[in-house]
Amino acid sequence: MASVFLVVFVNGKICKDRNTVSANDFFFLGLNMPGNTSNPLGSKVTPVNVNQLPGLNTFGISLARIDYAPYGLNLPHTHPRATEVLVVMEGTLYVGFVTLNPADPNVKNKLFTKTLYPGDVFVFPEGLIHFRFNVGKTNAVVFAGLSSQNPGVITIANAVFESDPPINIDVLTKAFQVDANVIKYLQGQFWWNID
Numbered sequence: 699m700a701s702v703f704l705v706v707f708v709n710g711k712i713c714k715d716r717n718t719v720s721a722n723d724f725f726f727l728g729l730n731m732p733g734n735t736s737n738p739l740g741s742k743v744t745p746v747n748v749n750q751l752p753g754l755n756t757f758g759i760s761l762a763r764i765d766y767a768p769y770g771l772n773l774p775h776t777h778p779r780a781t782e783v784l785v786v787m788e789g790t791l792y793v794g795f796v797t798l799n800p801a802d803p804n805v806k807n808k809l810f811t812k813t814l815y816p817g818d819v820f821v822f823p824e825g826l827i828h829f830r831f832n833v834g835k836t837n838a839v840v841f842a843g844l845s846s847q848n849p850g851v852i853t854i855a856n857a858v859f860e861s862d863p864p865i866n867i868d869v870l871t872k873a874f875q876v877d878a879n880v881i882k883y884l885q886g887q888f889w890w891n892i893d
């Protein structure tokens with residue numbers, strides 16, 4: 699007799715039995731500790747989403763601490779499932795996001811940027827490509843809230859130039875209007891992941 703197995707992939711976590719839930723399921727510690735920024739980008743994201751804090755499951759909210767060495771960068775990336783709002787605690791950050799493609803092909807995607815200082819709050823709308831750059835001579839620290847328990851992240855350079863297997867070089871050569879050697883060079887780089 700033939701059996702049919704259906705495998706359902708749910709974008710989320712299974713809820714725990716309420717009788718086994720404890721206070722620790724709603725608890726995370728250590729966000730007072732700076733992340734280690736000794737990497738090529740000079741930045742470190744410490745996420746507190748459903749993967750670190752199970753009690754966030756289904757609640758549509760999460761948190762992150764991001765540390766920056768001087769000139770540290772969060773390279774252009776997007777969260778497919780979350781808007782992100784941040785507050786700067788220390789340092790000076792140049793931040794920005796780019797709007798989606800306008801309906802009119804003659805109008806360009808619009809860049810919004812701001813230089814932020816301690817106490818400043820900035821919001822990156824859901825799904826838009828954004829970046830943050832420490833333009834100060836000191837470390838910078840931000841705390842960010844995200845409107846998903848599992849925001850997801852797509853780092854543009856990594857996704858385009860370091861996919862596994864690589865995107866066909868003819869596709870990227872035509873897409874970026876450059877010589878194939880430029881694409882080979884970019885595909886040969888090590889793309890540091892931001893978290």
Ligand SMILES: *[C@@H]1O[C@H](CO)[C@@H](O)[C@H](O)[C@H]1NC(C)=O
Nearest residue numbers: 732733734735736737738742
């Ligand atoms: C920070 O990361 C670097 C590179 O991985 C490592 O050598 C160093 O020991 C780390 N520092 C701390 C305090 O963990």
